[in-house]
Amino acid sequence: MNKAARPKGYFGKGTVEVAPPERPGEGGIRRLEVEKDALVTEPVPGVSTIPDIISYAAQEHGQKRALGWRDVTNIHEEKKQTEKVVDGRETTETKTWKYFELSDYHYMDYSQFRDAISEIARALVDFGIGSDDVFDIFAQTRCSQLATISNACALISTTITTAYETLGESGLAHSLNEPKCVAIFTNSEHLPTVLKVLPTCPQYFDPRQIQSIRKTNSTSYAAAASGGQTSSIRAVHIDKLRSIGRDLPLSILTSRLPTPDTRACIMYTSGSTGDPKGVILTHGNLVAAVAAYVVELCAVFVGIACGYARPKTLTDDNMRNCVGDLRALRPNVMFGVPAVWETIRKAIVSQVDSGGSLVKNLFNLVIGVKKFAGGRVPVLDWAIDIVVLSRIKETVGGDIHFAVNGGAGISRDTQEFFNLAVMPLTQGYGLTETCGMGAFLPPDLLSPSTYGTAGVPGPSLEIKLIDCPEMGYFSNPEAQDGSGFSDSVGGVSTSNSSHLPQGEICLRGTSLTKGYFNRPDLNADEEIFTKNGWFRTGDIGQWNVDGTLSVIDRKKNLVKLKTGEYIAIERLETIYGSSEFVSNICIYATSTMRQPLAIIIPREKNLRNAVESSSSMDLSQICADKAARGLVLYDLTQLAKKNGFARMEVPSDVILTAQEWTSKNGLVTAAGKVNRAKIEDEFRKEIEKYQK
Template sequence: MPNLASVEIDTPANKGETKIRRSYRAPDRLLERPAEGINTMADIFLKARERFPKRAIMGWRDVVRTHDENKEITKKVEGKEVKQTKTWQYYELSNYKYLTYDEFEERIQHASSGLVNLGLSKDTRFNIYATTAINWQNMAHACFRQSIPFCTAYETLGEEGLQHSLIEPQVVGVFTNAELLPTLANVIRKADTVKYVIYDGKPEDKHLDTIRKVLDERQGKLLTIEHLWAEGKANPAESHLPTRDDVACIMYTSGSTGAPKGVILTHGNLVASIAAVELHAGDLLSPTDTFLAYLPLAHILEFIVECTMTYMGITMGYGKVKTLTQASVRNCDGDIKAFKPSIMIGVPAVWELIRKGILSKVNAGGSFKQKLFNGALTIKKNKIPLLTSVVDNVVFKAVREQTGGRLRFALCGGAALSRETQEFLNNALVLLLQGYGLTESCGMTAILHPEFYSYGPSGGCVPAIEIKLCDVPDAGYFATNNPPQGEVLIRGPSVTKGYFNRDDVNKESFQDGWFLTGDVGQWNPDGTLSIIDRKKNLVKLSGGEYIAIERLESVYKSSNLVSNICVHAHSDAKQPMAIIFPREDNLVAAAQKIGASGDLEELCKNRDVAKMVMDDVNVVGKKAGFKNLEMLQTVLLVHEELAMTAAQKLSRKDIVNKYEDEIKKLYM
C-alpha cells in the first residue's frame, strides 16, 4: 500500500496557498489519454468495439403492461375525516434485453448518417433532452462520430431552463422522449433556431401537431428515432471524426444559483477524465462487472462513468428511479434485483433513502429483529473475528439480496454524504466510496480508493487533475492550518476552459489557469482530500463565527424523521434553523408516542411534533460533534417536498422565498 493518496510536486507554494498535489499513481505527469491513438470520444467507442465486438454493451427493459390499483386513503378536511380513492400506477417489465458493441455500432452509424442527412455538422449544435436510456447514448455517440457538438438538458428542467439551453447555444436539432414533448411544445416557438426534433416513444397527437406546425414554418422536420435510423441506413454518410480540441458537448448545470451555465467540454477533457478513472480505479474493475445506470445522463457523473464503463467493456443495464425497487412494479422484480449489478453510483439522497428503507423494514420486524440487526452492525463495526462472516451470511444476506446479491462496491458523488450513512451502508450492504467532482472537471476530481478507506474523505486526486488549496481568511481556513485548509483550486487536461457565452463568470472562476471551485477542502495526513464547506454557503452568525450549512444538512439528513432538510441562517441569529420535509411513516409512529395524531399536514402544524423532530435532529448533530452554535434553534415542518434543482440539489432561494412568512414568525 502506498503511503499517501496524493503527493506534493516539487514547486514552491505561493503565499496563502498549499503546495500543488497530484495523484500518487502519476506524480510526474497529468494524464491526457488512456492509450496512444485515443484522443476523442469517437476513438473511445471505436477502440472498445474493436476489443469487445460481441460483448453486451447495454441492456434495457420493455414495459409489458401497466397496472392501475385503487387505494382508499383517509384525509382530514376542515377537521373532518374524509375517505378518498386514489389510483396508483405500477409497471410490469420484461427481462433485460441487450445490444452488443457491434449492434450498437450499427445504430451509431445509422443515427449519425441520419443527422448529417438533416444538415447537421460541426458548425451546428444539437440538444439531448431525454431520460437516461440507450437512445440518449446513441444520439451522443452519433454526434461524436460527426464532430457535432451537443448540449444537454435535464429531463426535470422546467420550461425556463429548457428554453435557455435551446436558445443560448442556438440549437438546430433536439432529441427527446414522448413524455417530454409537452414541455418542448410549450417553448419551441421561442427557440427559433430549432428545425429538427427527433423523439422516441408514443406521444399524444396534440403535442406532435403543435411541434410539427412550428417546424413546418421553418422548413424543418419532426421524426421518430426509428425514422432517423432508416434514413441513415438508406443514405449512409461518411464519418467526420473530431480532434481532441473540438467541443464535444456543452453540459448545462442544474441552475441552483440562477440560469443554467453551459460548461464547455472538449473531446480532450472527456478522454482525459476516462483515462484518469481507469488508472486511479481500474484495479477495482473487471470485465465480469455489471453497472446499473439510472442517474440523469445530463449529470456529468453519470455520463463520464457510463463512458468509462463502455471503454472498459463493462455491461450496463438501464433502469429508472421509479422502477428500481419492488415498490412500483408488479409481476416482476425491480431493476436492481433483476439486473444484479456489481457496481452502482448514487447521490446522497439515493443512499439516504436506501438506509432509511432498510431501517424501516428492520423496525417493522419487531424488537427482536431490531436487536439482532443492531448487534450485527456492532460486530461489523468492531471487526470482531469469526463473527463478522457469520453476521454477513445470516443477517445481512437478505439486505444484499434486495440489490441482486452481486454488489461489490458503490460510489457516492454529487454532494457530501454523512459519516453515519456511509458507515451504516458499508457494514450492512456494500463498500461505499466517496468521490468529489464537478461538471467543470468532467465529474472526477478525487475518488476514495479502498487502500485509503475511511469515513468522510473524498479520496486522492485523480491523475488528470492537480489541486492546491487557497486561504479563505474570513472563515478561518488557511493553508498553514493543521491540517491545511482552503478553497479548492484545480488544473489539468480534464478541466474545462470556460463557460459558454459567459465571460463575466469566466473572469470570476479562473485565475492563472486554475479553476476556483468555490468548495473548501482539507488535506488529511494520508493525502486524501475532504470537502468541508462551500464558500457561498458559509453564514456568519451574530457571534462572529461561521457555520457551513451544507455540512450541517448532510449530517442532519440522517435523522430517521427527516426526508429532506434545508438549513437556513442569518447574521443576527445565534444559531441556524431548518425547513424540514419529514419522512411520513416514521413521523406518524414517533408522534403517537407523544400523543399526537393526524395526517402529515396536521402533524407539520403541531409545534410539539416540531420540537420532537428538532430534538431528534439535534441529537444526531451532537453525536457528530457539532458545536452549540451549529445546533438548530427552531424548525419549520412542511408537508410538501422541498424545491430541488434538476441535479437534485436544494433550490435554497425558492425554498426560503416560499416559506418566508413562516420563517419570520419562528426565527427572530
C-alpha cells in the same frame, strides 16, 4: 502502463506534492502519486477522442453486452386520495398514480453499439447537420438511445448540449436559444414540453431540423409529424434514422472526424438563481476523464455493460406484474446520490426495529463487533444476512460488489453503516467543470480512516488549496502565528478541524472545462478561472494525513451569525439529513440569529411510529404537533453531540412540513438540491414566528 487494467496498489501513497506553493497564501500542488510526473491525457495511446473510445471498445469487447434497457409494456393507473397543504390549508385531492409493467432487459453488444452510432451519424450528415451546429439533448438519463445519439454527434464533430429533464420550459428554452440549436433529441414523455418551447425559438429552427422521439404511436408524435403548429419541424424516429444511415456510405464520415480540441458538449448546469450556465467540454476533456473514472465512458472503455433504469422503476414499489430495475439487472456496481443511501439506510433501520428486540439487539451486537474490529469480519457476515439483510440486499439486486456515492457528500455515519452492514460504499467529488470528476476514493483505499473523505485526485487533475483567512482556513497552518486550529479561529467554528492544510479547492488539468459558453464575464473572472489555469471551486477542502482529500465546507453557503461566528449550512444539512426522522432538510440562518433553524420534511413512517400517533392523524397534523417537533429536535441535538458540533451549529428549533419539495414548485433545483431562496420565501411566516 495500460490504464484499462490497473494493478492492485496502483493508487500507491494517495497524493504527493509535486510543486511548492505558487504564491503566499496557497498550498503546494498535489497529484495522484502514481501520476506525479505527468497528468493523464489518454487512457491508452491513440485513444484521444470519443469515437476512438467507441472503436477501441468494439475491437476489444465486441460481443460483450454494452447497453441494456427495458421496454414499457403497460402502464397501470390507480386513483388514490391524498392529503396536501395548499397556501397553508389542508386539502384532500384525488391523484392518479402510475405503475409500470416492463419487459426483461434487452442488450446491445459493443459491435452493435458502434454500428448504431455510425448509422445515425451518417443520417445526421445526410440531414445537413454540420460540424458547427449544436444538437440539443432533452431526455431522461436512463434512455439508452441517449448514449447512441450523443456518440453519433461526437463522431461527426457536432456539439451536443444537454438540459436536465427537470429544468422546465424556461430552462429548455435557454439551452436551445443560447447555443442556437438546430435539432433536438427527446422522448415521448417530454414531447409536450418540447412542442410548447419550440415556438419561443423559431429563428433557430428551419426545415433541416429533426426531432428524434421514441414512440411512433403517440398522439404527440402524430401531431408533430403531420405538421400542425410545428410545420417547420421534421420529426423522425430514431429507428428511422438508423434505417436511413444504413444505406449511406461510410466515406461521408471521413471528413467529419473530431480532434481532441473539438468541442463535444455544452453541459448546462442548474442553479437556484439566474439562467443555467453552459460548461464547454472538449473531446480531450472527456477522454482524459475516462482515466479519471467518468462513469459511462469509462464503463464503455473497459467493456462493462451499462444498464439504464428509471428512478421510478428502480425498486418493486411502482411495478405491476414484474420486478424493479435493480432486481432485473442485478448490478455489480451501483451509483447513487445521498438521498438514495439515506433512504435505504432508514429502510434497513426500520426493518430491524420492526423485527422485535431480539433481532434489533443481535443486529446491533454484530455491527458493534465489526466496528470494533475495524471493518468487515467474514465469519459474521452470514449472521447479518440471515437476521435481516438478505431481503434488503435483494431489493438492490443481491449481487452488488461495491457502491459509489456522488452528487453531494454523505455523512460519515451513513458510509460506515453501509460498509459494516450492506456493502462497501465509497464516494467521490466532482463538478460539471471537471467532467464530473475531481477526486475519487477507490475501493482498495476504503477503510474506517477514510470514511467521509473524497479520496485522491483523478489522474487527469492536480489540486491545490488556497487560504480563506476570513473563515479560519489556512493551506499552511504551521505558517500561522502558532495558534493553529483551535475550537474557534478567525470567528469560524472549527470543531472538527486540526493542524491539517485547509482551504478553497482549486483544480487544474486535462479534463478541466475550457470555460462557459457565451459568458466572457465569467471566463474573465479570476474568482472562477485564474490566469494560470486553475478553477476555483468555492468548496473548502482538507488534506488528510493519508494523502486523501476531504470536502469540509462551502464558501457560498457560510452564514455569519449574530455572535460573529460562521456556520457551514451544507455541512449541517449533510449530518442532520442522516436522522431517521428526516426526509429532506433546509438549514436557515441569518446574521440576526444566534443559532440556525431547521426546516424539515419528516420521514412519515418513522415519525408516526415514534410519537405513537393515531392513524386518524394525517402528516400535517403530526407536523404541527409539539411533541413531534420536540422529538425531531432532540434527535438532531444528539447528532450534533456525536459530531462534536458547537452550540451555534445546533438548531434552536425545527419547522416540520408535509408540503412536497419538487422542481415543479421550485423548492428544489433541477438537480434535486434545496432552493434556499424559494424555501425561505415559502416558509417566511413560520420562520418569523420562530424568530420572535
